Amino acid sequence: MKKKYYSWNDLEKASGYIVGQMYQDSWRPTYLVGITRGGLPLAVMISQLANIPMFTAKVSKRDGNTVQIDPQIHKDVRLGADILIVDDINDSGNTFQIIWDELGLDNIEPGSVRFAAMTENISSEFGHVSYHWDEVNKAENDTWLVYPYEV
DSSP states (O other): OEEEEOOHHHHHHHHHHHHHHHHHTTOOOSEEEEEETTTHHHHHHHHHHHTOOEEEEEEEOBTBOEEEEOHHHHHHHHTTOOEEEEEEEESSSHHHHHHHHHHTGGGSOTTSEEEEEEEEETTOSOOOEEEEEEEEOTTTSOEEEEOTTOO
């Protein structure tokens, strides 16, 4: 299997690019939510670069799908707050879909909660990623992605 390596410099470029995409859309979230663990480096960089507060969410798929999200996020979603959910990759789409379902996003105004990833697998089943920096197509070219924080 082919490997694709990302550097810390790539992560910095990705955060700047995603912030630029948000500005182009004239959209600024009230806060962002970094998904532990892989989404945290990108979320912190976006948070620092754009001076946007940040929360975290934990999604565990090992022993069934479990989600830990601050109750304030649920409340803010119902109130229509603009929130950006951040992960390192939208791979199969499973992690983002779990968050989508947990927050009940089928029942809210489109666009108030958006998703961002450094890498978008264009063959993912989750089609709601608003912002990304790089694309892969794992259906055509199965590639193992290695991020700089993976040791």
